[in-house]
Amino acid sequence: xxxxxxxxxxxxxxxxxxxxxxxxxxxxxxxxxxxxxxxxxxxxxxxxxxxxxxxxxxxxxxxxxxxxxxxxxxxxxxxxxxxxxxxxxxxxxxxxxxxxxxxxxxxxxxxxxxxxxxxxxxxxxxxxxxxxxxxxxxxxxxxxxxxxxxxxxxxxxxxxxxxxxxxxxxxxxxxxxxxxxxxxxxxxxxxxxxxxxxxxxxxxxxxxxxxxxxxxxxxxxxxxxxxxxxxxxxxxxxxxxxxxxxxxxxxxxxxxxxxxxxxxxxxxxxxxxxxxxxxxxxx
Numbered sequence: 001x002x003x004x005x006x007x008x009x010x011x012x013x014x015x016x017x018x019x020x021x022x023x024x025x026x027x028x029x030x031x032x033x034x035x036x037x038x039x040x041x042x043x044x045x046x047x048x049x050x051x052x053x054x055x056x057x058x059x060x061x062x063x064x065x066x067x068x069x070x071x072x073x074x075x076x077x078x079x080x081x082x083x084x085x086x087x088x089x090x091x092x093x094x095x096x097x098x099x100x101x102x103x104x105x106x107x108x109x110x111x112x113x114x115x116x117x118x119x120x121x122x123x124x125x126x127x128x129x130x131x132x133x134x135x136x137x138x139x140x141x142x143x144x145x146x147x148x149x150x151x152x153x154x155x156x157x158x159x160x161x162x163x164x165x166x167x168x169x170x171x172x173x174x175x176x177x178x179x180x181x182x183x184x185x186x187x188x189x190x191x192x193x194x195x196x197x198x199x200x201x202x203x204x205x206x207x208x209x210x211x212x213x214x215x216x217x218x219x220x221x222x223x224x225x226x227x228x229x230x231x232x233x234x235x236x237x238x239x240x241x242x243x244x245x246x247x248x249x250x251x252x253x254x255x256x257x258x259x260x261x262x263x264x265x266x267x268x269x270x271x272x273x274x275x276x277x278x279x280x281x282x283x
Contacts, residue, residue: 220258
């Protein structure tokens, strides 16, 4: 039995589809904070509810929990720090306690913000606190928890929400609504953009294997692009767009880039830099 929390979100939907393609039917948990009921995969068992209610699920045997449920964006976290704690800390605590009782592996969606100043946003702080809980349950209770640090994920199904989307999704929304492209700050901040299909491949490998990492699996492409470079690719795809620079924002760190090759060397993971190809094929 496999449980996926945050199963109707961007990454969750891609993971669930990949599991179904492998003839795995997971239990799905999602409270639809950033999704809709129609996002439920029709071939899966939808439990519903908030991740903090995971203790109410009583399958015969749980093998893996993919814990993706989170408040997952930096800027919205400033507006709702309490919600960030509820989701990213208390939700993670509930999952780890469930794993302790059911003796199953947890694949935790961590964040590359761990390598920045973790106190510069409620998002960064609460994701780091989630990692700390993982370390504690691993050390004190021998829970098999594997931390996976996500970098800047993009790809099919990404949110186009102007608040909760990633930069690519936000820009796609701005294009669809005939707005100028908003570039935060000078645009020289660099991001390790990672395609969701590569991420899902790594997650499934980690979930199915006995391989462990004493710290965390760094799941980034290993190549980064500046936001100005990203705009140039968008301009190639949409020649009529225009840009404007807006003031820098709190929590807007300068660089993300995968810090080691452990996932490549141990998992035989092979991520690809698909960014330009993906954008040029957008409709």
